[in-house]
Amino acid sequence: MLAGALSALFAGLLAVMRAAPADDGGLRRFMADVAACIQAEPCALGFALDQGTLDTLNDFARYHPWVTRARFSRGMDSDSGYLTWDWSGAQPPQIAGDSQGGLWVQRGVVRSAIIPTTIRLGDLWLNMPPPDDIQLYGASVQPQRVYLLLDYFDGRLRAEATLYCPVRPEAYWHAAVKFVIGRRAVSVQPPEVWQPRWGAC
Numbered sequence: 001m002l003a004g005a006l007s008a009l010f011a012g013l014l015a016v017m018r019a020a021p022a023d024d025g026g027l028r029r030f031m032a033d034v035a036a037c038i039q040a041e042p043c044a045l046g047f048a049l050d051q052g053t054l055d056t057l058n059d060f061a062r063y064h065p066w067v068t069r070a071r072f073s074r075g076m077d078s079d080s081g082y083l084t085w086d087w088s089g090a091q092p093p094q095i096a097g098d099s100q101g102g103l104w105v106q107r108g109v110v111r112s113a114i115i116p117t118t119i120r121l122g123d124l125w126l127n128m129p130p131p132d133d134i135q136l137y138g139a140s141v142q143p144q145r146v147y148l149l150l151d152y153f154d155g156r157l158r159a160e161a162t163l164y165c166p167v168r169p170e171a172y173w174h175a176a177v178k179f180v181i182g183r184r185a186v187s188v189q190p191p192e193v194w195q196p197r198w199g200a201c
Helices: 002-018 027-038 054-063 121-127 169-174
Strands: 067-074 081-087 101-106 109-120 133-139 145-152 157-164 176-182
Touching (some): 027 121, 109 121
Antiparallel strands (some): 145 157
16 A cells, blocks of 8 residues: 555656656666576675575685675674675676675575665666565654665565655655665664655654
8 A cells, every 4th residue: 555655656756757868877787686696596796695605705705806805793693694895896886885785694694685776766766667565754863864665576675765854856866775685684663653745854
């Protein structure tokens, strides 16, 4: 029901976006590679969900051309923890090089990954099939903000956008998304969740 309401809300925004020439700039190729990682197939990102060993992850951290300054924080379980890294500059333009990437590892295999992107929400909306689920909510923290979550591939890919108040339609057009690949070990919602309105928070 929420997805239907939000689809109507986006209708005016999409009309503006479609008035401009569309150039995906390699977005579809990048998304196909993300899908390969989700499906545990070889992908340029260098990992696959629910697969791998600590040795292969060590090779990823040391030798992947997009990765530099990797750090592993060991978890409570055996062969578990969180691997973070900086980007080397060789990554594709869809990856935001100023934010860290991360892999959550449990018993030696990849359970989820966080990939910061430069992909604008509007470009994702136009170039991807409709999401499986949409969540939109505000949080009463300072500065006040709105979270938009789009789920794809049966929830195994989440695109997250954070916008700061006051929220206007053009802000959605330009908002960069962060990809969460796989299911998070811990899901945390901000306190005092509420439904936002355009132009106000």
